[in-house]
Amino acid sequence: MAVKKGPLNCLDTVKPVRDTLDVINGKWKLPIIISVSIGNDRFTDIQESIPGLTPKVLAKELKELEEHKLIKRTVVGDYPVKILYTAEPYADTLTPLIYAMKDWGVNHRNKVFSAE
Amino acid sequence: MAVKKGPLNCLDTVKPVRDTLDVINGKWKLPIIISVSIGNDRFTDIQESIPGLTPKVLAKELKELEEHKLIKRTVVGDYPVKILYTAEPYADTLTPLIYAMKDWGVNHRNKVFSAE
DNA sequence: CCGTATCCTGCACGATACTG
DNA sequence: CAGTATCGTGCAGGATACGG
Numbered sequence: 629m630a631v632k633k634g635p636l637n638c639l640d641t642v643k644p645v646r647d648t649l650d651v652i653n654g655k656w657k658l659p660i661i662i663s664v665s666i667g668n669d670r671f672t673d674i675q676e677s678i679p680g681l682t683p684k685v686l687a688k689e690l691k692e693l694e695e696h697k698l699i700k701r702t703v704v705g706d707y708p709v710k711i712l713y714t715a716e717p718y719a720d721t722l723t724p725l726i727y728a729m730k731d732w733g734v735n736h737r738n739k740v741f742s743a744e
Numbered sequence: 745m746a747v748k749k750g751p752l753n754c755l756d757t758v759k760p761v762r763d764t765l766d767v768i769n770g771k772w773k774l775p776i777i778i779s780v781s782i783g784n785d786r787f788t789d790i791q792e793s794i795p796g797l798t799p800k801v802l803a804k805e806l807k808e809l810e811e812h813k814l815i816k817r818t819v820v821g822d823y824p825v826k827i828l829y830t831a832e833p834y835a836d837t838l839t840p841l842i843y844a845m846k847d848w849g850v851n852h853r854n855k856v857f858s859a860e
Numbered sequence: 861c862c863g864t865a866t867c868c869t870g871c872a873c874g875a876t877a878c879t880g
Numbered sequence: 881c882a883g884t885a886t887c888g889t890g891c892a893g894g895a896t897a898c899g900g
Contacts, residue, residue, distance in 0.1 A: 636784050644846045645846050647852055653769075668752050671882050677754050677758075678754075684875095686883090725848055728840045735837065736767065798894065799864085800864075800865085827861085865896100865898075869894080872890095874887100879883085879885095
């Protein structure tokens with residue numbers, strides 16, 4: 629009766645992690661959030677700040693980030709109109725995550741580099 | 745001359761984040777690491793601990809995690825042989841990342857829940 | 861128990877061109 | 881400048897079944 633049977637339960641951790649992945653999954657969302665958070669507020673600036681990012685993909689990702697209330701799209705001025713993208717306060721809650729990722733990436737690159 | 749031109753540079757952060765994403769990207773890798781780290785060391789236990797995970801996908805992900813030195817596959821015993829999956833020490837370096845993700849996921853679920 | 865073998869589907873991502 | 885329009889591809893992921 630004291631013997632464990634079946635798999636250990638890891639859902640307490642796995643489920644919230646999957647919730648997070650559902651929001652920030654993919655190659656581009658975090659980079660875009662980083663770029664906008666740092667101050668790039670124009671479509672073209674965001675695109676050019678991230679190598680390999682095409683307008684079609686950027687447009688799609690921005691829409692999804694808007695839906696998740698992470699990024700805000702604002703139209704300013706009359707003629708000509710300007711479109712501004714800014715980070716919502718909610719995006720700031722991702723900062724610990726982003727820095728954890730950055731740190732791990734830096735360390736990982738060092739490890740891979742020194743290993744070969 | 746003091747006026748900034750072009751996009752602000754965010755590559756110092758974006759590049760390491762992308763390096764990290766290259767390793768842990770996808771729906772299953774982090775959940776699998778969590779499950780193994782918690783003590784699930786048998787193929788079937790890992791599979792059953794993560795709802796929706798099929799054997800084919802698990803086998804593929806385990807191979808990739810092995811290549812990245814995050815998880816170790818060990819054959820023990822003679823007859824019958826046992827296969828054990830264990831977390832490498834290197835997988836522990838992902839702990840801050842995993843907890844950042846877990847925390848954000850918990851908070852996000854609360855936010856979404858209270859919003860509707 | 862630990863996988864492999866097929867088969868299948870969608871979509872994430874990419875290249876390129878074009879428009880108000 | 882801020883996108884949309886097309887077209888194309890690969891692969892992550894899924895369903896199901898089977899094998900040592």
